[in-house]
Amino acid sequence: MEFKTTTLENGLTIVAEVNSSAKSMAAGFFAKTGSRDETDEVSGVSHFLEHMMFKGTERRDPLEVNLEFDQMGAMYNAFTSEENTVYYAGVLPEFQDALLDLMGDLLRPALRQEDFDMEKEVILDEIARYEDQPTFKMYEQLMASHFAGHPLARNVLGTPESITALKRDDMQDYFDRRYSPGNVTLVGVGNIDWERFQTKADEMCAHWTPFDAGRTLARCPGAATRSAIADPKINREQIGIMSPAPAAQDDSRFAAQLLSTIVGDTSGSRLYYALVEPAIADEANTAYDMLDGTGAFMTFISTDPARATEAVDIAIGEFDKIMKDGFSEVELQAAKNKIASAATLKGELPMGRLTAVGFDWVYRKEYMPLAQQIELLFSMSADDVMAVAREYDLTKVTVQALGPLEKI
Amino acid sequence: MSQVFHTEEFANGLTLVAESVADVSSTALTISLPAGVRFDPSGRIGSATVLAEWCFRGAGGRDTRGLNDALDALGCDHGESVSGRHMVFSATQLARNLPSVLEIYADVLRRPMLADETFAPSRDLVAQDLEALEDEPARKAMMQLREKFYPDPLGRGIYGTSESLAALTAESLRSHASTSMSPQGAIISVAGKFDYDQLRDMIGEYLGDWSTPALQPVELTPPQRGVNYIAKESAQMHITLAHKTVTIADDQYYAARLAATVLSGGMSSRLFTEVREKRGLVYHVSCSYNSLKDHAGMFTYAGMVPAKAQETLEVTVGELRRIAVDVTAEELTKAKTQLKSSLVMQGESTGARAGAIAADYYHLKRLRSLSEIANAIDAVTIEQVKDHLKQFPARDFVMLAIGPEQLDTSCLNA
Numbered sequence: 001m002e003f004k005t006t007t008l009e010n011g012l013t014i015v016a017e018v019n020s021s022a023k024s025m026a027a028g029f030f031a032k033t034g035s036r037d038e039t040d041e042v043s044g045v046s047h048f049l050e051h052m053m054f055k056g057t058e059r060r061d062p063l064e065v066n067l068e069f070d071q072m073g074a075m076y077n078a079f080t081s082e083e084n085t086v087y088y089a090g091v092l093p094e095f096q097d098a099l100l101d102l103m104g105d106l107l108r109p110a111l112r113q114e115d116f117d118m119e120k121e122v123i124l125d126e127i128a129r130y131e132d133q134p135t136f137k138m139y140e141q142l143m144a145s146h147f148a149g150h151p152l153a154r155n156v157l158g159t160p161e162s163i164t165a166l167k168r169d170d171m172q173d174y175f176d177r178r179y180s181p182g183n184v185t186l187v188g189v190g191n192i193d194w195e196r197f198q199t200k201a202d203e204m205c206a207h208w209t210p211f212d213a214g215r216t217l218a219r220c221p222g223a224a225t226r227s228a229i230a231d232p233k234i235n236r237e238q239i240g241i242m243s244p245a246p247a248a249q250d251d252s253r254f255a256a257q258l259l260s261t262i263v264g265d266t267s268g269s270r271l272y273y274a275l276v277e278p279a280i281a282d283e284a285n286t287a288y289d290m291l292d293g294t295g296a297f298m299t300f301i302s303t304d305p306a307r308a309t310e311a312v313d314i315a316i317g318e319f320d321k322i323m324k325d326g327f328s329e330v331e332l333q334a335a336k337n338k339i340a341s342a343a344t345l346k347g348e349l350p351m352g353r354l355t356a357v358g359f360d361w362v363y364r365k366e367y368m369p370l371a372q373q374i375e376l377l378f379s380m381s382a383d384d385v386m387a388v389a390r391e392y393d394l395t396k397v398t399v400q401a402l403g404p405l406e407k408i
Numbered sequence: 409m410s411q412v413f414h415t416e417e418f419a420n421g422l423t424l425v426a427e428s429v430a431d432v433s434s435t436a437l438t439i440s441l442p443a444g445v446r447f448d449p450s451g452r453i454g455s456a457t458v459l460a461e462w463c464f465r466g467a468g469g470r471d472t473r474g475l476n477d478a479l480d481a482l483g484c485d486h487g488e489s490v491s492g493r494h495m496v497f498s499a500t501q502l503a504r505n506l507p508s509v510l511e512i513y514a515d516v517l518r519r520p521m522l523a524d525e526t527f528a529p530s531r532d533l534v535a536q537d538l539e540a541l542e543d544e545p546a547r548k549a550m551m552q553l554r555e556k557f558y559p560d561p562l563g564r565g566i567y568g569t570s571e572s573l574a575a576l577t578a579e580s581l582r583s584h585a586s587t588s589m590s591p592q593g594a595i596i597s598v599a600g601k602f603d604y605d606q607l608r609d610m611i612g613e614y615l616g617d618w619s620t621p622a623l624q625p626v627e628l629t630p631p632q633r634g635v636n637y638i639a640k641e642s643a644q645m646h647i648t649l650a651h652k653t654v655t656i657a658d659d660q661y662y663a664a665r666l667a668a669t670v671l672s673g674g675m676s677s678r679l680f681t682e683v684r685e686k687r688g689l690v691y692h693v694s695c696s697y698n699s700l701k702d703h704a705g706m707f708t709y710a711g712m713v714p715a716k717a718q719e720t721l722e723v724t725v726g727e728l729r730r731i732a733v734d735v736t737a738e739e740l741t742k743a744k745t746q747l748k749s750s751l752v753m754q755g756e757s758t759g760a761r762a763g764a765i766a767a768d769y770y771h772l773k774r775l776r777s778l779s780e781i782a783n784a785i786d787a788v789t790i791e792q793v794k795d796h797l798k799q800f801p802a803r804d805f806v807m808l809a810i811g812p813e814q815l816d817t818s819c820l821n822a
Contacts, residue, residue, distance in 0.1 A: 091749065119688070126691040302536075
């Protein structure tokens with residue numbers, strides 16, 4: 001495993017974790033932009049633009065783009081979040097050059113009007129698709145409630161109204177404001193020929209013009225509100241609970257990850273024994289979401305509406321207990337083992353390692369081999385974890401419900 | 409790429425299959441018991457699903473918490489699932505912890521507590537999953553489509569009904585466990601890093617004297633098929649279609665897989681191009697191949713806003729049929745590259761390999777190397793794909809739709 005990095009003159013950084021014994025390679029462009037960088041008028045443009053990136057360039061029409069990916073046998077996709085837009089693909093090593101040629105070209109899209117109009121229909125359908133997924137709808141509402149007044153409250157997909165109103169030129173303006181080479185990182189993982197990788201990247205990306213694409217960061221204390229959206233068509237009550245947590249840049253992120261695993265891993269955690277084992281909820285788990293300049297602990301509960309309030313009280317009671325009484329050494333060791341094991345498994349696949357290496361760089365301009373991260377994780381003491389529990393009051397929560405209930 | 413396979417058939421009907429994967433530090437384990445929902449007693453469907461949950465509520469002298477703690481201490485990422493044919497326990501861990509994990513799983517298989525007090529919550533969780541399915545129309549549509557397509561009980565949904573779950577008792581389920589959890593036809597598959605001799609000896613020691621008799625094969629009744637519609641005030645229409653194809657063991661298997669790839673592999677595939685890219689009808693449309701031992705189907709799903717449902721159905725059915733006439737050599741070449749490439753990439757995941765060799769043994773009674781599969785893919789000609797599509801045309805559909813609008817389905821028979 002070897003780490004490589006270089007920065008082009010226009011500011012585009014290239015990082016790679018080269019593993020010559022891997023059978024495949026993966027590459028991704030990580031653009032540090034998402035719904036938090038939008039304005040009300042263009043809500044949903046980051047995600048719509050992500051779709052449009054596959055619609056071709058001056059050199060390629062949309063069908064050619066799809067065909068080229070498939071002719072390489074690539075596994076490829078993209079995703080947009082509140083703060084990142086990532087375009088990625090995995091291929092066999094022989095396709096490294098062809099892949100970079102294609103992806104490097106795509107990142108300067110043509111944004112043709114007819115493609116824009118057609119894709120708008122697809123986006124509107126995607127919004128309808130998520131309407132039929134209550135968990136997702138609840139998540140969007142939870143973010144909006146907890147981060148009220150903060151840019152992270154903006155939803156990723158936009159609304160049917162904002163998407164319908166969006167013009168092709170609005171998207172071009174957004175692109176010209178966000179996709180500066182200094183705001184994009186090219187990441188490679190797996191069986192990579194580094195010399196060729198940087199030569200090809202230079203050929204594809206060196207002509208991109210740099211400009212300022214900063215982002216103002218602010219911590220968010222969280223709204224600490226309680227709200228419910230009643231939807232009698234839904235059977236189950238979906239509940240989200242959110243509280244502040246360390247930011248992606250904070251050294252306490254490992255401790256925060258351990259804390260969320262002890263509290264709410266899908267099995268063997270406090271919430272598992274308090275809610276899932278006795279079948280009060282069919283799902284109850286906590287995740288730590290590290291974000292740019294801020295962070296959140298997020299708990300999801302799916303339950304019978306009749307037991308929803310009880311489930312929320314139990315969960316918050318468990319948070320309180322951890323803050324007051326701490327946890328056992330056995331719980332801490334189990335959490336370490338689980339996190340290390342999951343990271344090791346994911347790390348055996350280039351596609352699994354890509355996002356880990358990419359986000360380490362995007363958020364911290366740092367590369368750390370997996371083995372070293374695991375070592376750091378195991379060096380965390382109970383005091384380190386408790387320090388996070390004390391600093392970030394786990395009981396100062398925003399609660400959002402979606403389902404049959406009028407209030408929670 | 410050279411692969412190292414091992415197979416050991418124990419006298420009690422249990423088979424161990426294993427594949428060494430180079431340059432990894434993990435080992436994936438799956439245990440597939442022939443105890444899926446198809447074996448559930450009528451009136452008590454959902455037994456297998458509840459049982460899989462119940463098995464982890466203490467075993468071999470450890471209570472629920474003790475069992476969880478023991479697996480967590482080993483960094484074991486574990487889960488259980490149930491299909492029509494199998495109850496599957498899967499666990500992935502660092503290689504050095506495999507022996508200890510195996511010892512715990514021997515307890516789960518042979519000495520589950522199945523205590524009265526843990527029965528009700530196990531059943532309640534499955535009842536809640538059944539309720540939750542109503543909130544996920546896309547998943548519900550696919551599950552019900554399988555039920556209508558395959559002979560009963562092969563395509564049975566895994567959650568049963570609220571009545572069948574209510575009919576379960578701790579006693580009836582313990583009795584079901586004593587007959588359904590059997591080593592006869594069970595497959596243990598291991599992929600990743602391991603010492604094979606040690607692995608084989610351990611399985612022999614822990615499970616070699618396990619001797620529950622085999623389950624009787626189930627009796628099949630023909631499926632209902634036809635066109636099915638469930639009215640629901642959902643945002644999207646969810647349309648699912650199934651038609652017949654060949655099983656994994658069939659000579660035409662690779663032709664069928666390549667045809668499915670031309671139809672639905674990647675963004676340049678027929679369905680994606682015609683339904684989404686050219687017409688903007690949907691966000692998601694796909695067609696996938698699914699095989700049981702003696703029956704197989706091509707399953708198509710599309711979700712769209714109701715106003716576009718009729719056109720989507722017609723265009724989709726048209727595309728499922730058109731490739732039989734005009735599939736091109738270029739499309740076949742591309743599909744071959746895609747299938748082979750996904751094989752190699754899947755080969756890097758120990759969990760995926762453990763699943764793949766278990767499926768090979770179940771369907772074929774032997775393990776296929778990646779190079780054997782790659783050669784078989786390369787050998788398929790365009791004539792073979794066309795012949796296959798002629799023999800298994802996109803006709804006699806089973807359709808299941810959920811959503812606000814009942815559609816004109818005359819195109820299915822046109």
